[in-house]
Amino acid sequence: MVKGKFWPPxxxxxxxxxxxxxxxxxxxxxxxxxxxxxAERRELREEGLFQEAKLIVLRExxxxxxxxxxxxxx
Numbered sequence: 305m306v307k308g309k310f311w312p313p314x315x316x317x318x319x320x321x322x323x324x325x326x327x328x329x330x331x332x333x334x335x336x337x338x339x340x341x342x343a344e345r346r347e348l349r350e351e352g353l354f355q356e357a358k359l360i361v362l363r364e365x366x367x368x369x370x371x372x373x374x375x376x377x378x
Contacts, residue, residue, distance in 0.1 A: 314361065322348040322357035 326343045348354045 314365065317361045318354065318358045319345065319348070321361050322353040325353050325357055326351070 323343060326348060327340065330341065331338045343351075343353075345354070348357075
């Protein structure tokens with residue numbers, strides 16, 4: 305099995321972003337009762353946070369690459 309160079313690190317960023325979004329939502333809705341619980345991956349997928357995080361991370365990577373190309377750093 306060939307291990308990819310792009311998706312493994314990007315997938316890790318996506319899970320991290322999804323977990324961050326979950327924590328932020330918990331903090332907003334729970335207020336003073338916030339306990340900083342960690343969601344399971346299944347929960348992140350069910351709530352649509354993985355997909356939303358995927359779009360955000362890929363967009364950020366696209367713009368970072370585009371900016372690097374425009375500045376001649378690619």
